[in-house]
Amino acid sequence: MIGRPTTEQVLLDCCRVLADDVLPAVADETTRVRLAMLDKVLRNAAVRAAHEIAWMREEVAAIRSYAQAAAAATGDDDLRAALDAPAGEGESLHLSDVVDGYCRAGDLLSASLEAALDADRADLVARGESLLRERLAHESAVVGGWNSAGR
Amino acid sequence: MDLGGGAEPGPGLTREALERFLTAAEPGRHPSVTALRPITGGYSRLSAIADVRWDDGATERLVLRGDPAPGEGVFVSDRDAEWELVRALARSGGPAVPTPRWYDATGEHFGTKCIVVDHVAGRTLQDVLRSAEDTPAAARSFVDTVAGIHATPLDGLPAAMRPPPSWDDHVDGVLDSYRRIDREIADSSPVLRYVAARLGRHRPPPVPFTLVHGDCQPSNVLVRETGEHVVIDWEFARIGDPREDLGYYTQIPMPPNVYSDDPQAFLARYRERTGLTEEQVNPATVEYFLVIGMARLLVQILQALDAVSRGESRGVLATYLVNAVTHQYRLYLDACRRLGGAYPEGAP
Numbered sequence: 001m002i003g004r005p006t007t008e009q010v011l012l013d014c015c016r017v018l019a020d021d022v023l024p025a026v027a028d029e030t031t032r033v034r035l036a037m038l039d040k041v042l043r044n045a046a047v048r049a050a051h052e053i054a055w056m057r058e059e060v061a062a063i064r065s066y067a068q069a070a071a072a073a074t075g076d077d078d079l080r081a082a083l084d085a086p087a088g089e090g091e092s093l094h095l096s097d098v099v100d101g102y103c104r105a106g107d108l109l110s111a112s113l114e115a116a117l118d119a120d121r122a123d124l125v126a127r128g129e130s131l132l133r134e135r136l137a138h139e140s141a142v143v144g145g146w147n148s149a150g151r
Numbered sequence: 152m153d154l155g156g157g158a159e160p161g162p163g164l165t166r167e168a169l170e171r172f173l174t175a176a177e178p179g180r181h182p183s184v185t186a187l188r189p190i191t192g193g194y195s196r197l198s199a200i201a202d203v204r205w206d207d208g209a210t211e212r213l214v215l216r217g218d219p220a221p222g223e224g225v226f227v228s229d230r231d232a233e234w235e236l237v238r239a240l241a242r243s244g245g246p247a248v249p250t251p252r253w254y255d256a257t258g259e260h261f262g263t264k265c266i267v268v269d270h271v272a273g274r275t276l277q278d279v280l281r282s283a284e285d286t287p288a289a290a291r292s293f294v295d296t297v298a299g300i301h302a303t304p305l306d307g308l309p310a311a312m313r314p315p316p317s318w319d320d321h322v323d324g325v326l327d328s329y330r331r332i333d334r335e336i337a338d339s340s341p342v343l344r345y346v347a348a349r350l351g352r353h354r355p356p357p358v359p360f361t362l363v364h365g366d367c368q369p370s371n372v373l374v375r376e377t378g379e380h381v382v383i384d385w386e387f388a389r390i391g392d393p394r395e396d397l398g399y400y401t402q403i404p405m406p407p408n409v410y411s412d413d414p415q416a417f418l419a420r421y422r423e424r425t426g427l428t429e430e431q432v433n434p435a436t437v438e439y440f441l442v443i444g445m446a447r448l449l450v451q452i453l454q455a456l457d458a459v460s461r462g463e464s465r466g467v468l469a470t471y472l473v474n475a476v477t478h479q480y481r482l483y484l485d486a487c488r489r490l491g492g493a494y495p496e497g498a499p
Contacts, residue, residue, distance in 0.1 A: 029191045030189055030191045033191055034467050037467045037468065037471035038467050038471075040471055040474060041467060041470045041471050041473075044470075044473060044474070102339070103338060103339040104339075105339075106338075106339025106340070106341045107339050107341075109339075109341040110333070110339070110341040110344035110345065113341065113344070113345045113348065114344065114345075114348050117348050117349070117352070128345070129345070129484070129487070129488070132341060132342055132345060132484055133484060135341070136342070136477065136480055136481055136484065139477040139480070140477060140481065142477070143473065143474040143477045143478075146404050146474045146475055146477070146478035147404055147405075
């Protein structure tokens with residue numbers, strides 16, 4: 001397969017074409033707003049293409065470690081059962097497999113935080129919240145800000 | 152939230168359709184639609200401005216507001232309910248609204264249910280704020296309008312608008328909607344599960360239910376040349392906690408945001424106008440109700456994204472609004488971080 005330009009570079013080049021070649025030729029205001037939205041979506045996709053598999057794998061590992069600590073500290077049976085269930089991530093780096101594992105880890109993080117809150121374990125709540133912030137830091141790197149195009 | 156739909160505002164919002172509709176609505180007056188153009192800038196409904204000339208020489212300008220085609224768009228709301236509410240508000244002497252004129256309740260004429268109201272000549276309050284030399288004065292006028300919405304007598308509202316059984320039921324119901332959407336969609340939303348858990352444990356003091364606008368922002372307030380404020384876009388209105396509108400406004404990203412500019416002045420004015428106490432209305436309670444007030448729209452965005460993940464298309468708006476979701480999640484986590492100090496565990 002062709003490795004370069006990367007997917008990120010291809011998408012960013014599409015953004016350039018939209019901004020430099022297409023947008024100036026469009027007079028309809030609604031279509032211009034849609035193009036602005038499309039530009040943003042493509043830029044989001046470029047960042048995701050460049051990093052999302054690595055970021056999700058890193059987060060999954062950190063979440064499983066946290067969930068094990070939460071299960072041990074709280075004795076929460078549901079959490080223990082969720083941890084004992086086959087994770088199923090495997091070694092596949094195909095995006096759909098990585099996303100499946102990431103979603104399961106997200107549910108595990110939710111259950112761990114709820115167990116920590118039920119057990120009134122401020123230390124575990126703080127650790128879980130830091131994982132949420134790490135997740136959001138990645139999301140923020142993807143979106144780069146929110147400004148309501150066209151408004 | 153209005154969503155301009157393209158060079159034509161929507162498949163059915165055309166000059167011809169409006170002319171046929173008005174002919175049926177006003178037999179014998181022979182309307183001629185001399186212009187019709189879409190309104191851009193909103194994210195939900197299709198809307199357009201139309202100029203009409205009647206055969207007696209009278210002219211008028213109207214605003215049309217319809218639904219996107221089924222399966223398109225992101226936000227869902229009920230035109231019947233909006234029409235009934237706008238009519239009730241126009242009768243009530245409460246917040247000024249555009250005069251409701253006609254309603255295509257079946258979509259027979261426009262291919263979509265379509266509300267027709269008088270056009271209001273003026274600028275949006277957001278435009279006024281942007282260019283105001285005395286921003287605090289304009290900000291106070293916005294607060295007064297919001298307080299006016301919340302002062303609307305509930306007994307004059309449509310019978311279908313009923314208050315929740317209790318304040319706790321209301322908050323629990325909203326928090327459950329976050330847990331439910333996390334279960335229903337293919338993606339995982341740990342921020343929502345966490346926020347629901349935290350807010351369920353830390354409740355601010357209740358206040359009486361009021362009419363809630365649901366999309367409370369200066370862009371939805373038109374300022375006539377006389378200075379009168381006219382409130383538009385009632386599609387997400389409901390009866391709820393008035394602080395939902397305050398919280399909702401805090402997340403509006405367009406500058407200036409007159410709450411963010413001076414929260415204490417904003418809230419002092421609001422308390423003065425409503426008689427609510429500082430314990431009830433303060434930055435912490437407003438932050439709490441950002442999460443409550445955004446629930447309905449955030450859930451709809453997540454449902455649209457889930458539809459995209461199943462291979463359906465909801466237009467570029469759906470994928471674009473991923474950006475808004477991240478923005479909300481960040482604000483929600485910030486709200487959680489400050490909750491512990493604001494509401495000790497177990498407080499009412």
